[in-house]
Amino acid sequence: MPVIEVLETRPAGWSEPRSAVSGGSHGNWNGLGGSLHPSIHPEPLPCPVNVGPDRDGDGVPDAQDKFPDDPTETSDTDGDGIGNNADLDDDNDGIPDDYEFLHGLNPDLVDALGDLDLDGLNNIGEWVAGTAANDSRSVLAFDRIDFDAGGSAVLAWPSVTNRIYEVLFATDPARSFVPYAPRITASNNWITVELALPRGQPEGYFRLQVRPPSTSPP
Incomplete structure (x- = not known):
């Protein structure tokens, strides 16, 4: 007091x-x-x-308390009606507070479109990809690509749970990539898939993309 x-x-x-x-x-x-x-x-x-009444007895006067009847909450940075203690994204920028704390971002500042490590991928993209927003060496990429004589390719990469991955393919990297292995759901921190190579193609290129389930197409 x-x-x-x-x-x-x-x-x-x-x-x-x-x-x-x-x-x-x-x-x-x-x-x-x-x-x-x-x-x-x-x-x-x-x-x-005498600083005024404090109905919930949390030590913060009602006049300064965003939740004067809730002793577990006092502030609401993003004004979404959810107190900061219960809110998993205090600034409502789409990046969870835990990730922001861990990777040098500000959970009270809308910095989703910034690029902390200057690697060309914005901060919210880093969170979606499961990479570190404060480390330019942390990138989403295939960790393993093997081909066998039977015409198959084995692809592997580190993954994040609650994400949907998609492998794209193109015969020429300058042309459009098309879905080749869509909707691969991550259940742990590593994904390995075996894909049949397109017949009659002397060469090809794979690309990997990821999105949260809430933004995935049906």
């Missing part, structure tokens, strides 16, 4: 009663040279400040 420190003081011309002087007699008073110089060592005295 806020307090004001009040120091005990006395007027400059105050006088002590004789009972406060040694023995309380005139003789002793005169023996001190006719003067008395007391030393005062005041102690701070707590004085509660």
Whole structure:
């Protein structure tokens, strides 16, 4: 609770009663040279400040409390009606607070479209991809590409749960890539798929993309 420190003081011309002087007699008073110089060592005295009611008793006055009847919440940074303690995305920029704390972003600042590590992928894209927004070496890419004599390719890459991945294919990287293995759902932190190579194609190119389930096409 806020307090004001009040120091005990006395007027400059105050006088002590004789009972406060040694023995309380005139003789002793005169023996001190006719003067008395007391030393005062005041102690701070707590004085509660009236800052208004606090209905939920959380220590934050109702006038400053976004949730005056909820002792577990006091603020709402993004104004979405969900207190910061319960809100998983305080700034409502689409990136969860836990990820922002872990990767050097600001959970109270809308920074989804920024690019903290200057690698060309914005911060929310880093979260979707499961890469680190503060490390330009952290990128979404195939970790393994193997081909066998039977005309198959084995692809593997690190993944993030609750994401949907899609492998795209093109005969020429300058042309449009088309879905080749759509809707691969990640259930752990690694995905391995075996794909039959297109017949009659002397060469080809794979591309990997990822999206959260909420933005995936049906």
